[in-house]
Every structure is written in C-alpha cells, then in structure tokens.
C-alpha cells in the first residue's frame with residue numbers, strides 16, 4: 018500500500034539550540050518540513066536552513082503558537098499534516114505511529130501522554146492537574162473519552178484541514194495584542210472542539226513528551242488554562258446553537274495563500290524586537 022506524504026508543521030520561537038535535536042529525529046521519508054518562525058532573534062531560521070536546505074520557512078501573519086499553526090497548515094502540501102513542537106519535547110520519530118492510526122481509519126490522530134505507552138518528562142504537577150480537569154470537562158461537554166487535551170503532537174489528513182477552520186490571513190486588530198482568538202496556546206483545544214463538532218473519527222496515540230532541551234516555555238499555566246476553558250465553553254454553545262456565527266469557534270471562510278520567505282530575505286526581514294510574549298497579554 019502506498020504511504021501518504023507527510024508535511025511536518027513546526028512552530029518555532031527562538032529554538033535555534035533545539036532544532037538540531039528535533040531535525041535529527043525526523044524520519045527520512047517526510048515530504049516536507051514547514052517551519053513557522055515567530056520572529057525569532059536567536060538564528061532559528063539560519064540553523065534550520067543550514068541543517069535542512071529543503072526546509073520551507075513561513076513567516077507567521079500575527080502572533081502566538083496558534084497563529085503559527087494556522088499559517089503552517091495553510092502552507093502544507095502533503096496528504097498528512099503532523100504538528101510537531103520545535104523545543105525537543107516532541108519526537109518526530111513517533112510520526113509513523115500516528116500515520117498508522119490514520120491508515121487504520123482515523124481522521125485525526127491525537128497524541129496522548131496519559132495512555133499506556135505514553136508519558137511525560139516535562140509536565141509539572143500543576144499542569145498535570147489542570148490538564149486532567151480540563152480534559153474531563155471537555156469529555157463531558159463533547160461526549161468524548163480523551164485522556165489528554167492539552168498536548169501539541171497531533172497528526173491528521175490534510176483533507177480535514179478546513180474543519181479546523183484556523184484563520185491564517187486575517188490582519189491583527191488595531192489596538193489588540195496581535196492575536197485573534199485561537200492564536201494562543203488554546204489552539205489545540207480549539208482544534209479538538211472543531212474536530213468533535215464535525216464528528217471526525219479520532220484515535221489517541223501514546224506519545225512520550227520529553228523535557229524542553231534549551232530555553233524557557235512560552236506558556237503560562239493559569240493564563241493559558243483560562244483561555245482553554247473559555248474555548249471549551251464557547252465551542253459547546255456553538256454545538257447547541259449551530260447557526261450562531263459571532264463566536265470565536267465558528268469556522269471562518271477559507272484563507273488565502275501564506276507568504277513564504279525567500280532564503281536571502283530571512284535575516285533582514287526579521288525585526289529584532291518583535292518577540293511575542295504570551296505572558297503579557299490578556300484574553301479578549
């Protein structure tokens with residue numbers, strides 16, 4: 018049987034020291050690596066290009082990890098899209114197991130650290146409790162039986178990308194913090210809300226989360242936890258009132274194409290002061 022082509026979409030904000038470890042674990046057969054740079058100032062793009070001259074570098078349109086995923090997904094061309102963090106916590110060597118779940122009939126393969134065969138060296142006790150509670154609440158709202166809601170390693174058929182409805186091209190709002198709803202760390206929950214509302218077949222795939230190798234997390238457990246909770250609540254309202262269009266989990270219209278960085282423009286086009294700080298912004 019012919020294996021599907023896999024696009025790896027990798028959001029990266031100042032991950033120059035971690036990219037070598039992640040790329041070293043990349044299965045040789047991946048179709049493309051789409052690195053979505055968050056205006057890194059540490060040479061992330063240069064390191065990626067040096068190690069993998071074929072890497073596609075995308076410049077994100079707004080701020081936040083969620084916006085980076087939206088841009089990467091819109092730019093990907095493979096049959097399958099794998100969302101893989103660039104900090105060394107996710108092992109791209111696990112991608113074939115996710116693809117196998119898709120080949121066995123799943124529409125969407127979501128990673129889980131909390132099923133047999135999975136685990137985490139990275140999650141703190143606070144985050145673990147928070148994730149447990151949010152996962153239970155999500156399951157109660159959407160009739161699912163997931164073991165892990167807030168995990169970034171997910172793989173799905175690209176033909177379902179429209180279901181996710183991530184908005185890659187709308188401009189930032191004047192006076193806003195540079196992010197629209199879904200642009201932050203609530204993005205994984207937003208994806209799961211839309212996948213559940215579309216009744217896609219989801220397989221959980223055990224995955225081991227390693228510790229971030231270098232650098233610091235961009236996530237704030239309380240702040241981002243609140244955004245996750247709000248995403249679950251709003252998506253639930255939409256499930257009950259399917260005609261509502263004004264809430265942030267409604268699926269926007271398809272997006273235009275995403276600009277790709279020409280190789281020479283990268284170093285000069287990245288502003289040195291534009292590093293997004295997820296901690297300093299309030300939810301809308």
Ligand SMILES: Nc1nc2c(ncn2[C@@H]2O[C@H](COP(=O)(O)OP(=O)(O)OP(=O)(O)O)[C@@H](O)[C@H]2O)c(=O)[nH]1
Nearest residue numbers: 028029030053054055081082085102103104234235
């Ligand atoms: N392009 C882009 N990537 C981002 C942004 N924020 C985070 N990322 C990337 O998204 C991935 C996950 O971010 P982390 O800061 O590791 O957050 P986390 O994995 O939830 O938290 P930890 O478990 O503490 O590492 C990493 O590859 C980051 O570099 C952003 O604003 N833009």
Ligand SMILES: [Mg+2]
Nearest residue numbers: 102104106229
């Ligand atoms: Mg991380």
